[in-house]
Structure formats: C-alpha cells, structure tokens
Amino acid sequence: MASAKNKSFSFKVVMLGEGCVGKTSIVLRYCENKFYAKHMTTLQASFFTKKLSISGSRVNLAIWDTAGQERFHALGPIYYRDSNGAVLIYDITDEESFQKVKSWVKELRRILGNEVCLCIVGNKTDLDKDRNVSSEDGERFADAVGAKHFETSAKLNTGIDELFLSLCKRMMEAAVVEEQARMNDEPCSGFARRTLQIMDNDAEETATVSSGSCCFSG
Amino acid sequence: MCSLRLYPAQLQHTMSQRSERRGIHVDQSELLCKKGCGYYGNAAWQGLCSKCWREEYQRARQRQIQEDWALAEKLQREEDAAAYASSHGSQATPRSQTSQTPPSLAPFSKFEEKKTNEKTRKVTTVKKFFSPSSRAAPKKDSHEAKSHSPSFPRQLSVDSERVSREFVEFLKNLQKPGREIHKQSRLFIESMAMKKDLGADELSECVQDFYQNMSDRLMSHFKGSSEKVERVMDQVEKYIMTRLYKSVFCPETTDDEKKDLATQHRIRALHWVTIQMLCVPMDEENPEVADSVVKAITDVIEMDSRRVPRDKLACITSCSKHIFNAIRVTKGEPASADDFLPALIYIVLKANPPRLHSNIQYITRFCTPSRLMAGEDGYYFTNLCCAVAFIEKLDAQSLNLSPEDFERHMCGQVSPRGPGEAAPWPHAGPALSQLRRNLELLSSLETRQQQVMDGAHSLQAELSSWQESVGREVQEILEKYPLEIKPHASAIDADNADSDLLPPPLQPQVFAG
Numbered sequence: 001m002a003s004a005k006n007k008s009f010s011f012k013v014v015m016l017g018e019g020c021v022g023k024t025s026i027v028l029r030y031c032e033n034k035f036y037a038k039h040m041t042t043l044q045a046s047f048f049t050k051k052l053s054i055s056g057s058r059v060n061l062a063i064w065d066t067a068g069q070e071r072f073h074a075l076g077p078i079y080y081r082d083s084n085g086a087v088l089i090y091d092i093t094d095e096e097s098f099q100k101v102k103s104w105v106k107e108l109r110r111i112l113g114n115e116v117c118l119c120i121v122g123n124k125t126d127l128d129k130d131r132n133v134s135s136e137d138g139e140r141f142a143d144a145v146g147a148k149h150f151e152t153s154a155k156l157n158t159g160i161d162e163l164f165l166s167l168c169k170r171m172m173e174a175a176v177v178e179e180q181a182r183m184n185d186e187p188c189s190g191f192a193r194r195t196l197q198i199m200d201n202d203a204e205e206t207a208t209v210s211s212g213s214c215c216f217s218g
Numbered sequence: 219m220c221s222l223r224l225y226p227a228q229l230q231h232t233m234s235q236r237s238e239r240r241g242i243h244v245d246q247s248e249l250l251c252k253k254g255c256g257y258y259g260n261a262a263w264q265g266l267c268s269k270c271w272r273e274e275y276q277r278a279r280q281r282q283i284q285e286d287w288a289l290a291e292k293l294q295r296e297e298d299a300a301a302y303a304s305s306h307g308s309q310a311t312p313r314s315q316t317s318q319t320p321p322s323l324a325p326f327s328k329f330e331e332k333k334t335n336e337k338t339r340k341v342t343t344v345k346k347f348f349s350p351s352s353r354a355a356p357k358k359d360s361h362e363a364k365s366h367s368p369s370f371p372r373q374l375s376v377d378s379e380r381v382s383r384e385f386v387e388f389l390k391n392l393q394k395p396g397r398e399i400h401k402q403s404r405l406f407i408e409s410m411a412m413k414k415d416l417g418a419d420e421l422s423e424c425v426q427d428f429y430q431n432m433s434d435r436l437m438s439h440f441k442g443s444s445e446k447v448e449r450v451m452d453q454v455e456k457y458i459m460t461r462l463y464k465s466v467f468c469p470e471t472t473d474d475e476k477k478d479l480a481t482q483h484r485i486r487a488l489h490w491v492t493i494q495m496l497c498v499p500m501d502e503e504n505p506e507v508a509d510s511v512v513k514a515i516t517d518v519i520e521m522d523s524r525r526v527p528r529d530k531l532a533c534i535t536s537c538s539k540h541i542f543n544a545i546r547v548t549k550g551e552p553a554s555a556d557d558f559l560p561a562l563i564y565i566v567l568k569a570n571p572p573r574l575h576s577n578i579q580y581i582t583r584f585c586t587p588s589r590l591m592a593g594e595d596g597y598y599f600t601n602l603c604c605a606v607a608f609i610e611k612l613d614a615q616s617l618n619l620s621p622e623d624f625e626r627h628m629c630g631q632v633s634p635r636g637p638g639e640a641a642p643w644p645h646a647g648p649a650l651s652q653l654r655r656n657l658e659l660l661s662s663l664e665t666r667q668q669q670v671m672d673g674a675h676s677l678q679a680e681l682s683s684w685q686e687s688v689g690r691e692v693q694e695i696l697e698k699y700p701l702e703i704k705p706h707a708s709a710i711d712a713d714n715a716d717s718d719l720l721p722p723p724l725q726p727q728v729f730a731g
Contacts, residue, residue, distance in 0.1 A: 012591060024554035037551035044542040045552040047597040064597055065555035067604075069497075071616040072559060075604040082591050 010060045011171050014080045016104050017089035018097045019068040022123040025154035026089065027063050030164055035155055052168060059168050076104070077111055084171045085117040087163070090138075092122040092151065093130040098138070105145050115178070117170045118147035119163055125153040286379070289386060293397055377525060378461055385457040392450070395439055402432065403454055407461050414465055418472045422583035425458070425466075429586050448588075455586055456526045463525040466584065468576040477575040485570040485609060490627045495617040496560045501548045503655075508648040510547070514540035515569040518602075522572045527585035530577060531595040538598040541565060555601075563605045578603060 015023040024045050028034055031048040046065040051058065066072075066079045080086055088104050090097040101120060108116060120142045122133060135151060142149035148166055152159035251259040251267035263271035385403075389396030406428050413424065432454055436447040468474045493500060502508050517537035524530045541561045545553035553561070571577070581599060582590070590596045608616070614624030 010588075019556055024556070037554070040552050042552055043539065043546060044558065046555040046558050047594050049594075062593070062597070064600075067555045067559035069556060069560075072604070072608065074611065075559075075607055078600060078604050078607060081600075 006056055008058045008060070009172055009175055010062070011084040011168070011175075012062045012064065012082060013085040013087060013167065013171075014064045014066055014083045015087050015089065016066055016076070016080070016101075016108075017068055018070075018091075018094075018100045021068070021089045021091040021094070021097050022154050023068060023089050024065055026087075026121070026123060026152060026160055026163075027065055029154045029157055030160050031063065033157070035157075050164075052165075054165070054168055054172065057172065059172065061164070061168065076107060080108065080112065080116075083112070083116065084174070085119070085167050086112075087119045087121055087167065088147075089121045089123050090133065091124050092133050092138075093124060093127050095132045098122075098133045102141065105147065109145065114146065115174060117167055117174060118142075118145065119167050120145075120147045120149050121159075121163060122149075122151045123154060125151050125158065126155045282379075286382070293386075293400060296397060381457055381460040385453060388453045395436075399432070399436075399450065399454065403457055407458060410462055411465070415471070418466075418469050418474075418579070418583060421466050421469065425462075425584050426587065428458070429455070433586075451586055452528060455528060455584075459527055459584055460525045462584075467525075467580050468573065472579070474576045474579055478573045481575050481606065481610070482570060482572075485567055487628060488567055488609065488612065490630075491564075491567055491612075491617065493564055495619065496564050498560045498564045499549050499553075499557050500544045500561055500564075502648070503651070504547060505652065506547050507544045508652075510540045510544035511565065511568075512648060514538075514544070514565045518565060518569045518571045521577055527581045528589065528595075530581055531585065531589065531599055534598050534602055535595050537565065538562065538601070559601055559604060559608075562601055563608055566602070566605045566609060574606060578606065 015027060017023050024037070025035060027048055028037060028040065028045055031050050032040055032042070034040055037045055048063045048065075050061040050063065052061060053059070064079060064083070066076070086104075086108055088101045088108075090101045105118065105120070108118065120138060122135070122138050135149075138151070139149045148170070150159050150163040150166075152163060154160065249258050251257050251270055252265040253267070253270040255267060255270055257267035257269065259265045259267050260271075266274060386400065389400050392399070410421070410424065413421065416424075429451065433447055433451055436450055437444070440446045468478070493502065500507055500511065502511060514537045517533050517540065521530045521533035521537075524533060538558070541558060542553050545557050545561060549557070566574070578599075590599065614621045617624065619627070
C-alpha cells in the first residue's frame with residue numbers, strides 16, 4: 001500500500017440485491033448511522049457520498065443504490081457501468097436472494113471483467129434463528145468468484161464498517177495497479193476516459209479533509 | 219430566437235393563423251407595420267415589419283458586434299504580443315503551455331506566418347462562425363434570406379453572444395492563462411466547424427479529448443487544485459457547448475431524430491399506465507405531492523431548452539429532488555432507489571419530454587466525464603437512462619398485467635380511468651380534482667349545516683313542547699290535589715298526660731353500687 005500514499009481516489013460503488021434484502025439499510029447505517037429511514041433528515045436515501053482517509057490517502061466514495069425489484073433487473077448494466085466496486089447483498093433467511101446474487105456476479109464479471117471489486121454480503125444476522133444460507137456456503141461461493149464475503153446486520157450495526165473498509169482497500173490497490181499499468185503501457189496518451197481521477201496531494205491538504213466519524217488509519 | 223426572419227408572405231400566413239387560433243378580434247391596421255410600409259408587422263419586432271425592424275435595429279446590433287470584435291482583436295493582439303515575445307525567448311510560459319498541445323488542437327504553426335495571415339484569417343473566422351447555423355437551417359429559408367438581403371450574414375444567436383461575453387468576463391480574472399484558454403477554445407470551435415461531416419462518436423471524441431487536454435493543462439497550471447480546475451472547466455464547457463450546440467445536438471449523421479420520435483410515440487402509446495401499475499409510492503390526492511409532481515414534470519420538459527450539458531443535468535437533478543419530496547410526503551421517509559426509479563418512470567411517462575433520446579445522447583457525448591461518472595447529477599442521469607430503457611422494453615409482465623390486458627390497453631380498448639371520471643383535459647387533472655374535492659367539501663359542509671339547523675329547530679320545538687307539557691302537568695296536579703287549608707289541630711295535648719298513645723314517662727332507676 002505504500003505506493004497509494006498521499007493520493008486522492010474517487011470510487012463508485014453500486015449496491016445490488018433483491019428488494020427487501022436491506023440494501024438501503026446497509027448504506028443508511030454506514031453513511032448516517034441510522035437504521036430507521038424515518039429518522040433521516042436527508043431528502044433521499046438512494047445516493048450517498050462518504051469521505052474516508054485510509055493509510056494517508058483520501059477516498060471519496062459515491063455509493064449508488066439500485067432498484068432491486070425483479071422487473072428492473074435488466075437495467076443493471078446501466079447502473080454499474082464504470083463502477084469500481086459492487087456490493088452484492090442477500091438475506092441470510094432467504095435462499096432465493098442468495099441465488100439472485102449468484103446470477104448478478106456472473107453478469108458483473110461478464111460485463112465489467114475482473115477489475116471490479118466484489119463484496120458478497122449476507123445481511124440480517126440478527127435473524128440467525130431463521131437462517132437459510134450458511135456462512136460456509138457464502139464463503140465458498142465468494143472464494144470461487146474472487147470476491148470477499150461478509151455477514152452483516154444493519155439493525156445491530158455489525159460488520160458494515162469492516163465491509164466498506166475492506167472494499168475501499170481493495171479498490172485502492174486495483175487503482176494503483178491500473179495506474180501503473182497505464183503508465184507503463186502508454187506513457188503519453190492520457191485520453192482514456194477513466195472514472196478514476198488520481199492526483200498527487202498537496203501538502204496543504206494533508207489531514208484536514210476527512211469526515212469525523214470515519215477516519216481509519218490502517 | 220430573434221435571428222429567425224419572417225418575410226411578408228410567411229408573416230401574413232402565421233399572423234392569420236394566430237388570430238384564428240386565439241379568436242381575438244384585431245383590426246387589420248393594427249397588424250400592419252408601424253412605419254407604414256404596407257407590410258405586416260409583428261409584436262416580436264415591436265410592431266414593425268421584418269425589413270423596417272432590421273433597418274431599425276441592425277445598426278445597434280452592428281455596433282455591438284463591432285465592440286465584441288474589438289475586444290476579441292484586443293485579446294488577439296495581446297496574445298500575439300506575448301507569443302512574439304516568447305518566440306524571442308524572453309517569456310517562456312505561454313510557449314511551453316502551447317507546445318504541449320497535440321497537433322489536432324493546435325494549428326498554430328509559425329507565429330510570423332500567423333501575423334501576416336491575420337487579416338485573411340479573420341474573414342474566414344467570421345464565415346466559420348456563422349456557417350454552422352446557416353447551413354443547418356432549411357435550404358429554402360436560407361435561400362429566401364439571401365435573395366432578400368445578400369449582404370447580411372446570419373447573426374449569432376442571442377445566447378451565443380451572451381455566453382461569449384460572459385466567458386471573456388470570466389477569463390479576465392485569470393489574466394494570462396485566461397487568454398490562452400480563450401484562444402484554445404476559439405480555435406477548437408473553429409476546428410469543429412470543419413468537422414461537421416464526422417459522425418457523432420467522433421465529434422464526442424474530439425470534445426472529450428479537448429476537455430481532457432484542457433483539464434490536464436489546467437491541473438498543471440493550478441498545481442492540482444481540482445476545485446479551480448473544475449470551475450474553469452465549467453465555464454469552458456458552457457462556452458464551447460453553447461456555441462457548438464446547433465451543429466452537434468441531434469446531428470444529421472445519426473438516427474437520433476428517428477429514435478426521438480419512436481420514444482415519443484412509445485410514451486404516447488403508454489399513456490394509460492397508472493401510478494398503481496408501477497407501484498409508485500406517491501399519493502397524488504395530496505396537494506403537496508401533486509404540486510411536486512407537476513414541478514418534476516416541468517423540470518424534465520425544461521431540459522430540452524438548455525444548451526449546456528451541465529444545465530441539462532441540473533434540470534434532471536431538480537426533477538429528481540421534486541420526486542424525492544413527493545415520496546417523502548407520501549411515505550414519511552426518504553426515498554430509496556426502489557421507490558425512486560418507478561416514480562421517475564411515471565414522471566417521464568406523464569411528461570413525455572421532447573427529444574428525450576437526443577438529449578440523453580447529447581449529455582452522454584459532451585458532458586465533462588467526471589460529472590457524469592460519479593457525481594450526484596450522474597446518479598440521477600443514470601436513473602433517467604434506466605427509466606427510458608425500461609419504457610422502451612416495457613411489457614405486460616413489468617406492469618403485473620396479463621398479456622391480454624396489456625394488448626387491450628395498447629389498442630386503446632380499455633380506458634385507464636373509469637368511464638365516469640374520465641378527465642376531458644388530462645393536463646388540468648390535478649387542478650380539476652382539487653376543484654372537485656373543494657366542491658365536495660362545500661356540499662358536505664352545506665348538508666352538515668342543514669343538519670345543524672334541523673337539529674336546532676327540533677330542539678326549539680322540543681323545548682317549547684316540553685314547557686307546555688310541564689305546564690299542563692302542573693295544572694293537572696294542581697287540579698287533582700287542590701290545596702285545602704284545614705283548621706289547625708294540635709297533635710299533643712300536654713295537659714292530658716294519660717293519653718294511651720304516649721309512652722310511659724321514664725322512671726329514675728337506682729343501681730346498687
């Protein structure tokens with residue numbers, strides 16, 4: 001991670017999953033630390049930004065919620081085009097939602113290739129007694145497709161910060177690798193329209209910008 | 219726009235059409251040109267005919283244009299002076315900046331050559347500036363214009379003039395780099411005028427390359443302060459896209475226009491889709507929600523009238539905000555994407571925004587990429603793209619209808635509303651329903667008042683009858699038991715102590731002890 005020091009990253013992350021698995025709840029918990037949407041003060045709960053400071057680098061996260069209803073499934077590619085990471089969520093009490101995640105992963109890999117960082121998330125661990133998808137199944141599937149597996153509870157606020165932190169770190173690594181590859185391959189043509197803007201940080205903006213509750217230094 | 223000229227024959231036609239349509243009685247003399255030349259005048263030309271108007275106002279315009287040219291010339295002179303100085307090695311900065319530009323962007327070869335060609339180049343510049351609009355105009359119109367006034371080139375639109383002025387104003391604050399930016403942008407616009415025959419994708423490529431180049435150079439100039447770069451880039455985008463709008467929006471080389479029409483027909487054919495079929499959590503009965511819905515519809519329609527991609531995006535964002543408000547009022551909590559997308563689809567179906575496909579293509583092709591990729595505006599724009607894609611593919615299943623029902627709706631055999639409440643003016647729907655609600659409220663108030671009055675009357679009647687009945691009863695009782703005063707007889711005769719009725723007098727008892 002040393003090469004990522006003092007840089008600024010912008011990432012786009014899409015939240016995918018069936019309706020009712022808790023996509024919105026996880027984002028809400030992560031960005032607003034609230035579980036009940038009624039308590040929110042913002043106008044909307046579908047697009048969030050979060051600023052992080054990880055290993056001395058600034059990360060701007062744009063989190064895109066997507067419509068999870070089955071009839072909007074075909075619109076997926078429009079949403080996750082140009083995204084750096086995807087969080088695929090299923091409900092541990094609902095086997096079908098896990099199957100849905102599997103089909104999403106296939107689609108994502110087909111369209112975005114291997115660069116996109118995937119997180120597979122089993123939500124609602126607070127309902128463990130009704131569990132229908134075992135941790136091992138989730139873990140095994142995630143390993144097979146090169147994704148990380150997490151289990152979370154938006155209600156109890158467990159596992160969510162870890163999930164996003166790990167995702168950010170992996171996206172940073174991928175970005176650094178990509179940057180280097182780009183430098184090596186085509187030293188002068190910088191016209192590739194990339195989602196990612198990497199620029200060297202100035203001394204004046206060292207530790208000033210990082211929103212209070214979410215400073216990590218790993 | 220006022221650069222559109224109408225000639226007497228056309229004018230008469232439009233005027234008569236207008237008066238017919240409006241049904242207003244206008245005296246023939248009021249329609250004629252105020253200068254009395256016998257042609258028809260037009261309110262847009264302050265009552266003058268086209269010819270008199272031009273004579274009257276061309277002078278003022280010409281003066282303004284000359285001022286603009288003077289300003290541009292001044293900038294050019296300053297630029298040349300700087301360039302000349304730099305070519306002699308005394309001032310290195312502008313040169314080093316220009317030398318970075320790729321050949322496609324920098325047709326500035328030798329400065330000496332440029333100086334000698336200055337005069338001729340200027341003339342061609344004028345032509346280039348004016349050519350896009352005049353070429354884009356229908357042939358017949360331009361032919362007529364020529365025959366009428368061969369000496370007059372077509373004017374820049376008001377928008378273009380204003381944006382050029384604003385751009386120059388903005389760049390003045392930046393001083394030297396400002397001049398450089400102005401020059402680059404102008405050269406770019408000129409070079410784009412030559413590339414009119416390119417396909418839309420190539421045009422987009424050119425503009426995006428220009429953005430990338432410009433921002434790279436700005437980035438090195440401002441030493442990585444992305445905020446400043448963003449600000450300048452916004453202005454550059456505004457200037458360039460306002461000027462290029464006519465030639466690159468819905469270009470003839472694409473089938474955008476056909477697709478626009480297809481989308482429009484499609485949305486029109488789907489007019490029967492209701493809020494319930496899409497499961498949109500919006501309660502249109504609520505006046506605040508209805509108000510937000512109307513505003514959202516207005517905003518998404520408004521998008522077509524903007525020229526700069528950023529402004530178009532702002533319309534979409536504003537539309538989305540109104541939708542969020544409507545959902546928030548209905549549900550009592552902020553909208554998630556699950557609520558938002560169906561609502562946006564509903565709004566697009568209701569609004570049927572003009573040239574929707576072209577607008578989306580235009581934004582995708584010519585917006586600065588960073589804004590479109592990750593920003594909030596980009597998110598709403600993506601949702602709009604999703605909404606359009608959904609509408610294009612919409613079938614029975616996506617509305618939870620049976621295929622037969624869907625077909626019947628599409629053929630217009632089933633009316634979306636009950637026959638009783640079919641609104642004759644669909645756009646007045648919210649206002650009408652409000653009116654109807656108010657009328658209902660009034661009539662219910664009236665019946666309630668009637669009830670209260672009835673109740674009061676019956677109470678009054680009851681009261682008086684009660685009074686009567688009480689009076690009668692009292693009378694009856696008085697009659698039944700007349701008051702008789704009997705002579706007084708004392709109950710106890712104190713003197714007659716032996717009376718049997720009285721208990722024996724108490725005797726004192728003595729207890730031993």
